[in-house]
Amino acid sequence: MTGYVLYRKVIRLFNNVKFSACLIALLTLVYFLGLVLPQKRMFPAREAYEKWVDASLLNKCLDWAGFTDIYLSPLTVLLLGLFFINLLVVTLKRFPLILGRMYFSGEKPSFRVAELKASKSATFITTTKEAGELSQQLGRFFSRQRWSLLEGKDANTFLAVKNRLSPAGFLLFHLSFLLCLAGGLSIAYTRFSAKLALTEGQTFEGDIRQFHRIDREPKMFKSLPSLALLLDKVDYSFEKGTPTELVADLQVAYRSDKRREILRINEPINRGPFTLLAQTIGVSPLFIVRDRGGRELDGAYVSLNVLNEREDAFRLAFDRRYLFTVTFFPDYLLRDGKETTRSIQVKNPAFHLRIEREGDKIYEGTIRRGARADAGPFTIGFNDLRFWVEFQLVREYGKSPLILGFVLAAIGLIMRLVFYQKRVKLAIDGANGHSRIYLEGTSEYFPHSFEDEFRTLADKLKQYLEG
């Protein structure tokens, strides 16, 4: 008995609108806190985050409570869980009520002729027609106006309903949240997301070690279907320093299906559960290091993030004590003694190069394609220049329920709030060629705005009956 009472209390709580309002307010507060409190993902590296945590007791508390990853914190998950239980309970509890509001419960609308006659907001139409003929005409009139006409419990009473199915929008809207939850959870648990840098001519054969960063590992369906890529060519354009186009020409092999595909920003490649997006573009010069005798010590395509005159640095395998810092000029020009570029298009590429050995500068100068820089124990130059693209590879399942949820949410809201129900109670009174039709109209949400529409409808009905 106690268990049953407790169950009833819990259900009553979850069915309470004030409880829903509280949950929405609390979730809003949590999302707001996520904008104010420092979040783990905002730190450039894990070490920086750990340093921040150790800096104060408050930071430690925030970290312990999960508030630095607030959207996945236990509190947020708990609130979301409660919110969705609330949605489910409300939807199930309201189901019979909604059927009733759509007049599908089998019960006829109940009101008395006397009530309508006494109502101050009711109006009437006088006619010489008999009740039987009038009821048929009412049916035809409201059908023409796209209203449903339902017979009332009492004789000669009717209820005309516009947008009879509108209450179903409530169900669709609440169901959409559940679908979004299902889709969102499926995506969260199966999502694999990683970054992959490919230089023109380079391939990816599905080896996970080739990813230079894995953003998200799946908790389910951990093995990835086979996917292979070959980056053939990259093209890009800039206007006034703004990147306006990035085109990557690729060969994509998914399972046994091999195809050539063009990838652009906003136009990812979608194959099976995979999505491949282009994220960043850069240049990959082929740097070759030779000793003083001209023997090749090292040579590699180095992927640099140097477009827009940004500085980048790298080390080479032949001796990791040397640090090479470069600035790139796609179309090199020396103007008033200052190095610059004519445009962003690669026409006359050059690198400003600074070489340091354990902090001591041993060379600084500019090298063009084919030329060599003399750094003392070795010389370095670049003969070839290619582009590299950083791709983001995403694999996830759950798109369909999510999109369906989005669509249902929009349809549900429109059905419920745009095509809201309007109702007109009708009663035929009198006999022997002296009948009156009493009408009283109301609408959901906007009863005052409906007054004009109701008057127009009554006038139209009068004309129809007279005509």
Next chain:
Amino acid sequence: MTELIENILAWLCIYIYAGAALLLLTGFIFNKERLLRISNYLIMPAFVAHTVIFALRWVRTGYFPANGELENAITGGWFAVGFTVYLFLRNRTFSGLALFTVPATLLLLGYGMMKAPAPLPLAASLKSSWLLVHVMFAQVAFGAYAIASGFGLVYILKDNNRRKGASGSFYEKFPRLEVIDESMFKFVVYGFITELIMIVAGAIWAKDLWGSYWGWDPVEVWSLVSWLLYGLAIHLRVTLGWRGRRLAWLMIILLSTVIITYWGIDTVVENSRHIFGVKSVTQ
């Protein structure tokens, strides 16, 4: 030549909106109904000029004006003032609405003109069919919420007057309180639905651009926060019967969440994905 016409019209718009805003304020403070009427007749030619700027910018750049502060101000303001003019033409008693929408549009346009009046090249990240859908619904939502706030303000002023028992024809010219209340709710509903479509369109676009439907970006979170709060307001009205003054105050306060989402975040936060330009591809 087009640029010159656009500039002249933009400044003309700003000056007329400024004049109209002054008349509206004076009219409301000193209960001068005539000033309200004059301001509304001033707003209409300014709105025509605003429409020409909107169209010229679209034709000149070849894309829906949503790139940079000025274009966002042109589009957002166009919807807000457009709703105001439409309502005024339908019902002259709605003239007071402009008190809210015209000064807001004036400030946005002024800010945009000072920030970057020249059209910017459209970044690769913005070259998508979703741009029009996402931004247009965002601006319609803003326009609808601004109008709802305008109705809220008019409701409170008229109700204050009624409570004081003050006589005079100034507030009598406005619609009945119940009509203002319902109109306010209509625009909240309109904004709520269009904001949902904006969020959904944005999520679908985000999947193509960034690889995920939702990234907890500050702009995304704020739009969700504002949508949830407006949803809460609708819930309070429909199920708990909140209406009148309480709802009117709520509408005025809630508009701040939309303004923060659209214009506030990008000026304060640096790590938003919604800042488009050079770094969106080369970083």
